[in-house]
Amino acid sequence: QVQLVESGGGLVQAGGSLTLSCAASGSIFSISVMAWYRQAPGKQRELVATITRGGRTNYVDFVKGRFTISRDNAKSLVYLQMNSLKPEDTAVYFCNTFLSGRDYWGQGTQVTVSS
Numbered sequence: 001q002v003q004l005v006e007s008g009g010g011l012v013q014a015g016g017s018l019t020l021s022c023a024a025s026g027s028i029f030s031i032s033v034m035a036w037y038r039q040a041p042g043k044q045r046e047l048v049a050t051i052t053r054g055g056r057t058n059y060v061d062f063v064k065g066r067f068t069i070s071r072d073n074a075k076s077l078v079y080l081q082m083n084s085l086k087p088e089d090t091a092v093y094f095c096n097t098f099l100s101g102r103d104y105w106g107q108g109t110q111v112t113v114s115s
Helices: none
Strands: 002-007 010-013 018-026 034-039 046-051 057-059 067-072 077-082 091-099 102-105 109-114
Touching: 002 091, 002 102, 018 034, 018 091, 018 109, 034 067, 034 077, 046 067, 046 077, 057 067
Parallel strands: 010 109
Antiparallel strands: 002 018, 018 077, 034 046, 034 091, 046 057, 067 077, 091 102, 091 109
């Protein structure tokens, strides 16, 4: 079992920055890939970024150059640094991992970007 808890969301003006955190607990020693997803109102949940245990990262095109995913394996934390935020980045952001054949999700944290 894995538990994921996100924090750090909030309201920010366009062009601003936020850093999201995801704390993982439980059977975490086997976790390889961690990911951030987001879901805007009326839209499907979409992948934002992934990071392997060794630190290799991958981003979807619409956040490249603006968002940075990182992790602290010793503290079981994953971060999403978001810069140059746009109103279209408004969504609930979820932390995710896939372990032993199932997806694990946090409760999500709301990010609202005002124009």
